[in-house]
Amino acid sequence: MIASSSLPAVTEPAVRTRNVPDFVARDPGGNVLEFLHVFRRNPVISLNVWVRDAGKMADFCTAALGLRPVTDATELTELHLPRVWTGDAAAAALPAPRVFTGEAAQHSMSLVVRELPPSEAGEIVFPMETVPIACVRVADVGASQRAAASLGFETTPVEALGEAEAAQLHYGLAGTATTGASGSFLCMHENGYVFEVSGPMKMQ
Amino acid sequence: MLRICQRRIGAAATRYSVRARCASTATGELTAVCLRAADVGSSVQFYADACQFKANPAQSSRARVVMGTPLQPHVALRPAAEAAAPLPPANRPAVTVGVSNLKTAARNAKRHEGTLRAFCVFVLWPCSQAARVGVPLARM
Numbered sequence: 005m006i007a008s009s010s011l012p013a014v015t016e017p018a019v020r021t022r023n024v025p026d027f028v029a030r031d032p033g034g035n036v037l038e039f040l041h042v043f044r045r046n047p048v049i050s051l052n053v054w055v056r057d058a059g060k061m062a063d064f065c066t067a068a069l070g071l072r073p074v075t076d077a078t079e080l081t082e083l084h085l086p087r088v089w090t091g092d093a094a095a096a097a098l099p100a101p102r103v104f105t106g107e108a109a110q111h112s113m114s115l116v117v118r119e120l121p122p123s124e125a126g127e128i129v130f131p132m133e134t135v136p137i138a139c140v141r142v143a144d145v146g147a148s149q150r151a152a153a154s155l156g157f158e159t160t161p162v163e164a165l166g167e168a169e170a171a172q173l174h175y176g177l178a179g180t181a182t183t184g185a186s187g188s189f190l191c192m193h194e195n196g197y198v199f200e201v202s203g204p205m206k207m208q
Numbered sequence: 209m210l211r212i213c214q215r216r217i218g219a220a221a222t223r224y225s226v227r228a229r230c231a232s233t234a235t236g237e238l239t240a241v242c243l244r245a246a247d248v249g250s251s252v253q254f255y256a257d258a259c260q261f262k263a264n265p266a267q268s269s270r271a272r273v274v275m276g277t278p279l280q281p282h283v284a285l286r287p288a289a290e291a292a293a294p295l296p297p298a299n300r301p302a303v304t305v306g307v308s309n310l311k312t313a314a315r316n317a318k319r320h321e322g323t324l325r326a327f328c329v330f331v332l333w334p335c336s337q338a339a340r341v342g343v344p345l346a347r348m
Contacts, residue, residue, distance in 0.1 A: 026310070027310070027313075027314050027317070028301060029258065029314075029317040029318075029320075031243070031245075031251055031254045031255065031258075031320075032245065032246060032247055032250035032251045032254050032320060033243060033244045033245040033246045033247070033250075033251050033285070034244070034246065035243045035244065035302050035303065036297075036300060036301045036302050036303075037258075037259075037301060037302070037303050037304070037305055038301035038303070038304045038305070039258070039304075039305050039306075039307060039310060039313050039314065039317070040304060040305070040306050040307075040310075041306065041307065041308070041310045042306030042307065042308060043308065045308060046260075047259050047260050047261065047305055047306060047307045047308075048305070048306040049241060049259075049283065049303060049304070049305050049306070050303065050304040050305075050306075051238070051241045051302070051303055052300075052301055052302055052303060052304060054300050069236045069238075070235050070236025070237075071235070071236050071238065072235060105238070106235055106236055106237035106238055107235035107237065113238040113239075113241060114238070115238055116304065136242055137241065137242050137243075137302075138238055138240065138241050138242065139238075139239045139240040139242070139284075140236050140237065140238050140239065141236060141237045141239050142236040142237075143235070143236070148236075201236075
C-alpha cells in the first residue's frame with residue numbers, strides 16, 4: 005500500500021508556457037494528468053502512450069487505427085498539446101513526441117506517442133491494462149485488424165470473448181464505444197496498452 | 209467527410225445528448241479515452257472540477273461514467289475493481305489536458321488531493337501473461 009500522503013498529487017510547474025504555469029496532478033484513480041494552458045473555451049485532451057519503439061507504434065497508428073500524423077506547428081500547439089516532459093532530464097533528451105489524430109482537426113482527441121527513456125525501456129513501468137485505454141473507430145475493421153496483425157500486434161475479435169469479458173467492454177459510451185458490436189476487435193500493444201477498434205457507427 | 213450524429217440516452221435524452229463522430233472515410237477517429245477510477249464518484253468530481261468536464265447523468269448509475277463536453281472527446285471512467293499495476297510514475301502522464309484557466313484547474317485539483325486512495329494500487333500483470341489479450345480479460 006502506498007500512503008496517499010506519499011503520492012505526488014500535484015507537482016510544481018515544470019515549465020512555463022505563455023507565462024502560465026503548467027502542473028501535473030493525479031486523479032483519484034491514480035492516473036497522472038498533465039495540465040497545459042490552451043486558448044480554447046472547451047478543454048482538450050490528448051492520450052499519451054509511452055512505448056519502447058515509437059516507430060512501430062507510429063506505424064500502428066497510421067496503418068491499423070487510420071490516424072493521421074500531425075506535423076503542422078500551429079495545429080500541434082493549439083490542438084494536440086505535444087510537449088516533451090521537461091521535468092525529467094532523461095525524458096527531455098528523448099525524440100520528440102509523435103502526434104496522431106483523426107480527420108477532424110478542431111475537436112479530435114489525439115494520441116501522442118512518446119518513447120520511453122533507455123533506462124526504462126527494458127522494463128514495464130506502467131500497468132498492463134486489462135481493458136482498452138482508448139476506443140477507435142475505423143472505416144474498415146477487417147483491414148485494420150489485418151494491418152495490426154501484420155505489425156505483430158495480438159488481436160482478439162470481441163465476438164471471441166466470453167459473455168463476462170464482453171460485458172466489461174460496456175463503457176456506457178452512448179454509442180461511441182462498442183457494446184460487443186459485430187466486427188470490433190481488441191488489439192494489445194507490447195507495452196500493455198489495449199485498443200478497441202470498431203467500425204463506423206450506424207446512423208439512426 | 210465526417211458526419212455528426214446525436215444519440216439519445218435513455219430518460220435523460222431531453223437533457224443530455226452525445227455527439228459522436230462517425231468515421232465514413234479511411235481516416236480513423238479516436239472516440240474515447242478510458243481511465244481507471246478506484247472510486248468513480250471521486251473521479252467524476254475531480255474531472256468536473258479540474259477539467260471542466262461534465263458527467264453523463266444517464267450513465268452515472270451504472271458506475272461507468274462518460275465525461276466531456278458536447279464538442280470534446282469522451283473520457284470513460286471505469287471502476288478499477290480488478291487488480292492492476294502500481295501507480296504509474298508521476299513523470300509519465302497518461303493524459304494531457306488543455307484548459308483555458310490553469311489557475312482554477314490547479315486550485316480545484318489541489319482540493320482533491322485528499323481523495324487520493326491508497327487502494328488505487330494495482331498488481332502488475334506479468335508480461336508473459338499479458339502477451340495474449342484474451343488472458344488478462346478472462347481473469348477480470
